[in-house]
Amino acid sequence: MRRALLLLFASVLLASFVSAQDTSMYVYGRVRERSTMDSIPFPTIQISDLNSTELPTPVVTNAKGKYEFSLLPGRDYKVSYGSEGHVTRWVEIDLRNTPPGLWADGMAMNIDMTLFQEIPDVDVAFLHEATARARYDSTANTIAWDMEYTK
Numbered sequence: 001m002r003r004a005l006l007l008l009f010a011s012v013l014l015a016s017f018v019s020a021q022d023t024s025m026y027v028y029g030r031v032r033e034r035s036t037m038d039s040i041p042f043p044t045i046q047i048s049d050l051n052s053t054e055l056p057t058p059v060v061t062n063a064k065g066k067y068e069f070s071l072l073p074g075r076d077y078k079v080s081y082g083s084e085g086h087v088t089r090w091v092e093i094d095l096r097n098t099p100p101g102l103w104a105d106g107m108a109m110n111i112d113m114t115l116f117q118e119i120p121d122v123d124v125a126f127l128h129e130a131t132a133r134a135r136y137d138s139t140a141n142t143i144a145w146d147m148e149y150t151k
Contacts, residue, residue, distance in 0.1 A: 023103040025095065025143070027111060028068040031061065031081055034114040039065035043083040043115070050076040050092070071095060073103050078130070079111070086115035087124050094135035098143065102136075107143060109134070 031043040041063045046056035052075075061067040071077055073095050082088035091111065113131075116124070130149075137144040 024070040024072055024106055025093070026068065026070055026106060026108040027079070027093075028108070029066070029111040029113065031065040031067070031083065031113050031115060033086075034116045037114070039063075040083045040086070040115060041065060043067075043081060045069075045082075046080045047071070048078040048080070050078055056080070073098055073100075081113040081115060083115055085118055087118055087127050089113060089115060089127055089131045092130045092133045093143070094133065095143065096136075098136040099141075102141065109143065 031040045031045070032038060033040055043061050043065055045059035045061060045067055047059060047069060048056040057069075059067050059069050071093060075095055077093045077095070078090055079093060080088055080090040091113075093109070116127075118124075133146045133149045134143050135146060136142075
């Protein structure tokens with residue numbers, strides 16, 4: 001009897017595990033100094049939903065500039081990367097219009113960001129636009145970087 005109950009419990013636990021789907025995008029990477037390619041310790045990363053009035057969500061990073069977070073489907077995100085003495089850069093990740101079936105096993109995206117040191121009296125207005133944009137590409141059936149925009 002005890003063995004039957006244990007087997008039943010294990011079966012229910014396994015069924016719950018197998019049926020659970022990861023419907024998020026796992027984003028991970030490292031923030032580095034552009035001129036040296038050294039890691040920037042504890043950079044500031046903020047996640048904003050571009051269609052929400054909520055405050056940006058801060059992301060915890062480590063001394064090697066490594067980070068990780070998850071994004072939910074159906075939203076358009078701005079991910080900002082900054083550090084004291086460096087110019088803030090950001091990317092846009094548009095997860096709207098992504099077919100539900102694509103999310104069945106979750107997705108992952110590696111973003112290694114490089115930051116430039118601030119230089120007094122140098123106009124960096126061009127960096128106030130997104131560095132890159134990613135969105136659903138129906139031809140490749142995945143979230144992909146918009147290479148035309150990046151040029």
